[in-house]
Amino acid sequence: MYIKEKIYRWIFTVLAFSSFVFLVGIIIVLFRESLPLFQKVRLFDFLLGRFWYPTYDPPEFGILPLILASVWVTCGALCVCVPLGIGSALFLNELATPGQRAVLKPLIEILASIPSIVYGFFGMVVLAPFLQQLLHIPVGLCAFSASLILGIMAVPTVCSIAEDALSYVPRSFREASFAVGANRWQTLTKVVIPAAGSGISTAIILGISRAIGETMTVLMVAGGAAVIPTSFFMPVRPMTAAIAAEMGEAPMGGLHYRALFSIALILFLITFLFNIIAELVSRRFRLKLGLAQ
Amino acid sequence: MDEAIKMKAENVNFFYGKTQALKDVSLDIHAHSVTAIIGPSGCGKSTFIRLLNRMNDLIPHAQLIGRVYLDCQDVFSHAADPVELRRRVGMVFQKPNPFPKSIFENIAYGLHVNNIKDKDFVETRVIESLKKAALWEEVRHRLHESALKLSGGQQQRLCIARCLAVSPEVILFDEPCASLDPISTAKIEELILELKKEYTIVIVTHNMQQAARVADYTAFFLLGELIEFNKTQELFTAPKDKRTEAYITGRFG
Ligand SMILES: Nc1ncnc2c1ncn2[C@@H]1O[C@H](COP(=O)(O)OP(=O)(O)OP(=O)(O)O)[C@@H](O)[C@H]1O
Ligand SMILES: [Mg+2]
Numbered sequence: 001m002y003i004k005e006k007i008y009r010w011i012f013t014v015l016a017f018s019s020f021v022f023l024v025g026i027i028i029v030l031f032r033e034s035l036p037l038f039q040k041v042r043l044f045d046f047l048l049g050r051f052w053y054p055t056y057d058p059p060e061f062g063i064l065p066l067i068l069a070s071v072w073v074t075c076g077a078l079c080v081c082v083p084l085g086i087g088s089a090l091f092l093n094e095l096a097t098p099g100q101r102a103v104l105k106p107l108i109e110i111l112a113s114i115p116s117i118v119y120g121f122f123g124m125v126v127l128a129p130f131l132q133q134l135l136h137i138p139v140g141l142c143a144f145s146a147s148l149i150l151g152i153m154a155v156p157t158v159c160s161i162a163e164d165a166l167s168y169v170p171r172s173f174r175e176a177s178f179a180v181g182a183n184r185w186q187t188l189t190k191v192v193i194p195a196a197g198s199g200i201s202t203a204i205i206l207g208i209s210r211a212i213g214e215t216m217t218v219l220m221v222a223g224g225a226a227v228i229p230t231s232f233f234m235p236v237r238p239m240t241a242a243i244a245a246e247m248g249e250a251p252m253g254g255l256h257y258r259a260l261f262s263i264a265l266i267l268f269l270i271t272f273l274f275n276i277i278a279e280l281v282s283r284r285f286r287l288k289l290g291l292a293q
Numbered sequence: 294m295d296e297a298i299k300m301k302a303e304n305v306n307f308f309y310g311k312t313q314a315l316k317d318v319s320l321d322i323h324a325h326s327v328t329a330i331i332g333p334s335g336c337g338k339s340t341f342i343r344l345l346n347r348m349n350d351l352i353p354h355a356q357l358i359g360r361v362y363l364d365c366q367d368v369f370s371h372a373a374d375p376v377e378l379r380r381r382v383g384m385v386f387q388k389p390n391p392f393p394k395s396i397f398e399n400i401a402y403g404l405h406v407n408n409i410k411d412k413d414f415v416e417t418r419v420i421e422s423l424k425k426a427a428l429w430e431e432v433r434h435r436l437h438e439s440a441l442k443l444s445g446g447q448q449q450r451l452c453i454a455r456c457l458a459v460s461p462e463v464i465l466f467d468e469p470c471a472s473l474d475p476i477s478t479a480k481i482e483e484l485i486l487e488l489k490k491e492y493t494i495v496i497v498t499h500n501m502q503q504a505a506r507v508a509d510y511t512a513f514f515l516l517g518e519l520i521e522f523n524k525t526q527e528l529f530t531a532p533k534d535k536r537t538e539a540y541i542t543g544r545f546g
Contacts, residue, residue: 180403181380
């Protein structure tokens, strides 16, 4: 019996630490495959170079257009997922009847379970042609369409985390507010939302990292032109889309290949940073509400 | 002592869905006095005092039959505004519940939501309320620190100050000392005796000595019914009902 318990303990410890091993492995590979690039290309030229011509002779590896494309598309997506996600969270938490809740919550969760290729398909076949006609723009596959789709994809992330944050606000805060003669709206804006503030920020940050890391959809919908974006209605090529589109044709071990790995490394660092910020903010939130041990 | 009736419950029945929590309760609350409500757990004490400021409005599927009056006005009539009522009938809860804001903001909150914006007035009122709640000396140098840094007893007095700031006429206390140590409890009791000069007070308590110490009138509830209501001294020394006697002598509950 005693030995059996020890074995179980050991197995689960190994399983639990395996994700740590994967993380370290991924980081090592990212660095090993990307660092040799910087013997040939200066980091400065790589990050701020205006031209991404990896297959020209001589090639140019400036990823500024890709970074900016990611930034534009992500900001656009935020404009969609923040109002929609937080609005739905507020509705679910404050106004919805139990019946509405029972319908809406699973519906929003289903949004999260749709594979991204389906979103991409929808964007390509339905949304892009529709926007092209509606707005009279030259191409439907552009930063704008990608932002819309990415934004909708990030709604469940933002909504469910924001909703958790709102539901953690103790009932006693609301009661205290009502008891001094505050109305519902005042209670919501002056007590509940500020108390859930850092939780809501966490929701937004995780929404950002969801949008910035999404690949398949932007590959299909953003249009793919590696030029510095000057308008939301231009086709763009975000970082993830560049990696996915070009990895297959880049000769292994070549400069192009290493440049793509470097982009992946930068993406990894960005999302890593965002997740750390989200964790810190949400820890502060739990402390503030006295939920942390 | 002014013996006018400040609040009045008349044949109040209250239901949570199908379960009846109050059965035909009629009770007068005298102005400028302390009315204690005692009774075993689950007998409807909280339900009753939360009716007095319509805090139960927020509970779905709850239903009230009967009337509650404040200064002879029906507080549940269609014309009555619950927000206005709650400004006149304040409440202090069992667990201290300061907002995660500064001490100052906690007290100013009630003024802000009632559209009182004048800075000087708000400041004067905050200080005045803290003094009345016997907290001023302890916090005068840290008004802008988080209220959550205060001790439990201080937090409860802060909640009392927050309630006083909107100058209510009636203050409802639902077991205000349940989570406090004896010294903090003594402070709150002293405060209640002080406050009754200006306000009408209703206090729910599980502690019969507390009721005996602070209350002018005491009501004994059992299973949703008001069994006995009398001057505190008479209720404790010469209970008319067998069940009251059994409860106050500790034979059940
Ligand atoms: N929100 C609610 N929904 C349904 N039933 C409730 C609700 N609140 C209270 N009750 C029920 O109503 C009855 C009276 O509850 P109440 O909280 O008024 O008792 P109490 O006298 O304050 O008890 P305690 O001394 O434990 O605080 C209890 O049977 C309780 O289960
Ligand atoms: Mg109670």
